[in-house]
Amino acid sequence: QSDCTLVTAVSCHDIFDLQTGQSDSSPLAKGTAFAFIKAVQSVNERLVKLSEKQTLLFEVILLGKDCEEQAKSKIFDSAKYYLEIGKFCFCSKEKFERTLQENHVKLFLSSDRDDVHVPAALLCQQADQQVQNQLKVLFSGDLIGLTEDSTEYLKDLGFNDVQIHNFKAAKGRIQEFAMLIGEMRRRFGCEDSPLHTILMTVWGSRDICATALKTLRAWGLDVDEAFCLAGAPCTPILTVLQPHILWDDGLHN
Amino acid sequence: MSEIKNNEASPAPAGGASGAEKDWAEAKAAFDNLKSKKPRPPKPHTAVTIAVSSRTLFNMVEERKVWEQEGLERYVSYQQEHEEQPLKPGAAFPFVKALMTVNTRLRELYPEGEELFDIVLMTNNHAQVGVRLINSINHYDLLIERFCMTGGKSPIGYLKAYMTNLYLSKDSDKVQEAIEAGIAAATMFTPDMETELSETQLRVAFDGDAVLFSDESEIIVKQHGLDTFFEHERKNENKPLAQGPLKCFLEALGKLQKKFYAKNERLNCPIRTYLVTARSAASSGARVLKTLRSWGLEIDEALFLAGAPKGPLLQKIRPHIFFDDQMFHIEGAKELGTIAAHVPYGIGQKYHKGKLIEQLAKKS
Numbered sequence: 001q002s003d004c005t006l007v008t009a010v011s012c013h014d015i016f017d018l019q020t021g022q023s024d025s026s027p028l029a030k031g032t033a034f035a036f037i038k039a040v041q042s043v044n045e046r047l048v049k050l051s052e053k054q055t056l057l058f059e060v061i062l063l064g065k066d067c068e069e070q071a072k073s074k075i076f077d078s079a080k081y082y083l084e085i086g087k088f089c090f091c092s093k094e095k096f097e098r099t100l101q102e103n104h105v106k107l108f109l110s111s112d113r114d115d116v117h118v119p120a121a122l123l124c125q126q127a128d129q130q131v132q133n134q135l136k137v138l139f140s141g142d143l144i145g146l147t148e149d150s151t152e153y154l155k156d157l158g159f160n161d162v163q164i165h166n167f168k169a170a171k172g173r174i175q176e177f178a179m180l181i182g183e184m185r186r187r188f189g190c191e192d193s194p195l196h197t198i199l200m201t202v203w204g205s206r207d208i209c210a211t212a213l214k215t216l217r218a219w220g221l222d223v224d225e226a227f228c229l230a231g232a233p234c235t236p237i238l239t240v241l242q243p244h245i246l247w248d249d250g251l252h253n
Numbered sequence: 254m255s256e257i258k259n260n261e262a263s264p265a266p267a268g269g270a271s272g273a274e275k276d277w278a279e280a281k282a283a284f285d286n287l288k289s290k291k292p293r294p295p296k297p298h299t300a301v302t303i304a305v306s307s308r309t310l311f312n313m314v315e316e317r318k319v320w321e322q323e324g325l326e327r328y329v330s331y332q333q334e335h336e337e338q339p340l341k342p343g344a345a346f347p348f349v350k351a352l353m354t355v356n357t358r359l360r361e362l363y364p365e366g367e368e369l370f371d372i373v374l375m376t377n378n379h380a381q382v383g384v385r386l387i388n389s390i391n392h393y394d395l396l397i398e399r400f401c402m403t404g405g406k407s408p409i410g411y412l413k414a415y416m417t418n419l420y421l422s423k424d425s426d427k428v429q430e431a432i433e434a435g436i437a438a439a440t441m442f443t444p445d446m447e448t449e450l451s452e453t454q455l456r457v458a459f460d461g462d463a464v465l466f467s468d469e470s471e472i473i474v475k476q477h478g479l480d481t482f483f484e485h486e487r488k489n490e491n492k493p494l495a496q497g498p499l500k501c502f503l504e505a506l507g508k509l510q511k512k513f514y515a516k517n518e519r520l521n522c523p524i525r526t527y528l529v530t531a532r533s534a535a536s537s538g539a540r541v542l543k544t545l546r547s548w549g550l551e552i553d554e555a556l557f558l559a560g561a562p563k564g565p566l567l568q569k570i571r572p573h574i575f576f577d578d579q580m581f582h583i584e585g586a587k588e589l590g591t592i593a594a595h596v597p598y599g600i601g602q603k604y605h606k607g608k609l610i611e612q613l614a615k616k617s
Contacts, residue, residue, distance in 0.1 A: 190329065210388070213387075214384060226383050230294045236413070237414045
């Protein structure tokens with residue numbers, strides 16, 4: 001595992017449906033993260049096709065927080081059945097944070113908004129589970145476009161100083177992940193890329209959006225699509241976009 | 254086509270509607286407090302949303318050449334290299350400025366109003382071209398805060414998501430897709446010469462058949478000739494024509510006009526609509542006027558040309574945009590300096606200068 005590996009951690013609650021009752025022999029039903037893993041595999045396959053000695057790849061770690069022993073073996077077997085997951089980490093809730101650090105996780109994905117110290121993003125439910133040949137990653141323009149001068153509009157939206165400070169910190173933390181995604185994205189051309197990046201500014205003005213575009217560019221990430229909503233509801237647009245990963249650090253709760 | 258705004262049943266998941274209200278309230282608060290006091294964009298649900306493509310808003314002929322001759326990658330780098338250079342105005346630029354004028358007047362009369370024009374930049378362009386587009390929008394201080402850069406994907410899904418009332422593009426394929434999806438749309442053409450347009454009044458001119466109305470009567474002309482057409486129209490004078498792709502846009506303009514009338518501004522209304530039709534008033538005009546009346550719509554001026562060319566009349570009207578379904582009329586308008594927009598709808602698409610296109614192809 002080199003410094004270039006984009007280690008992402010996914011909770012087994014999101015890969016498999018652990019709620020519904022299972023017969024002992026059959027593998028677990030697919031969860032929200034399934035489409036994400038499939039899309040990640042497409043990206044890795046294409047990267048390896050470009051260069052066999054590729055080190056810039058996704059690595060997906062399956063995390064199990066406080067799992068029962070029975071569930072563990074079930075998860076193990078099901079994962080092998082469906083996917084090529086490299087690593088499994090079962091840990092307690094207390095050791096969760098440490099496990100993330102120890103495994104150099106660059107992004108933690110969950111369908112819940114968890115409170116962790118590594119960069120975390122929302123795993124989105126895909127309407128169409130079948131077509132997964134493109135991994136779609138969405139970044140919040142309101143956060144990336146945040147500068148010292150532009151925090152006023154967040155205050156006007158009702159966020160306090162502590163929250164705004166946290167958003168600034170989140171922007172700093174996502175840089176590493178964004179840079180790696182940028183490098184990966186550059187391996188492919190404008191068209192026919194298995195990795196697709198999107199910038200969405202929900203509240204900020206067009207200048208916030210422009211700042212966000214330039215910031216990402218400075219980090220080496222040229223996004224494919226950009227949206228500036230100026231307060232228009234984002235759900236209809238997200239329904240069309242169907243991103244796998246949405247990073248906004250809980251801004252749009 | 255106005256169903257788009259009324260259809261709240263579409264895509265929002267549970268809690269979506271209240272989430273949208275919350276989003277809206279927060280955005281309203283943010284914009285209201287902006288130090289620059291820039292007017293905030295209206296709620297999409299009540300706004301008249303006009304989506305313009307980058308090539309209609311700005312003149313991108315040079316840039317387009319780069320794309321055609323040197324490919325997409327070179328085009329994107331070219332745009333980045335020229336990022337600080339504002340683009341020159343395009344065919345839809347005067348129209349957009351006129352929409353802004355109307356908004357200013359509406360805000361004076363209704364300071365809290367949400368029934369305004371909302372101009373959205375809807376472009377197929379890669380997001381990297383976005384910086385140059387935003388810089389250009391800033392240069393001209395245009396009232397465009399919402400945009401969609403789809404990086405090559407079809408804009409149709411996003412047009413619906415933004416509740417678009419009218420879509421203008423240079424790409425006739427996209428325009429056709431939009432019309433088929435029930436969105437009013439037209440392909441814009443740059444006039445051959447510049448005309449001085451009103452800076453205080455938005456003027457929109459529409460052809461009748463196959464634009465405001467369906468192409469049912471045009472089919473009769475093409476297939477059975479003028480005499481049959483006149484007879485048919487007389488017989489059916491009191492039967493309203495079916496609606497055409499731009500009817501809902503006329504309706505949206507009418508709603509905004511009424512806001513001025515309500516404040517006693519009828520004589521000074523900054524929106525004026527025109528019907529410019531090849532029909533003749535005496536033999537086939539009544540049905541058209543009665544249809545509009547049955548829809549509860551008003552048009553400020555109805556001009557019946559009885560087959561005469563539209564170009565000279567449009568030169569006098571000087572609309573910011575003229576919609577027609579027949580390329581013959583678009584070309585005539587454009588030659589004399591009118592900003593024309595082609596509506597690719599109906600039987601007129603299969604004909605060129607009165608002759609069936611397939612037959613023309615066979616002859617050559």
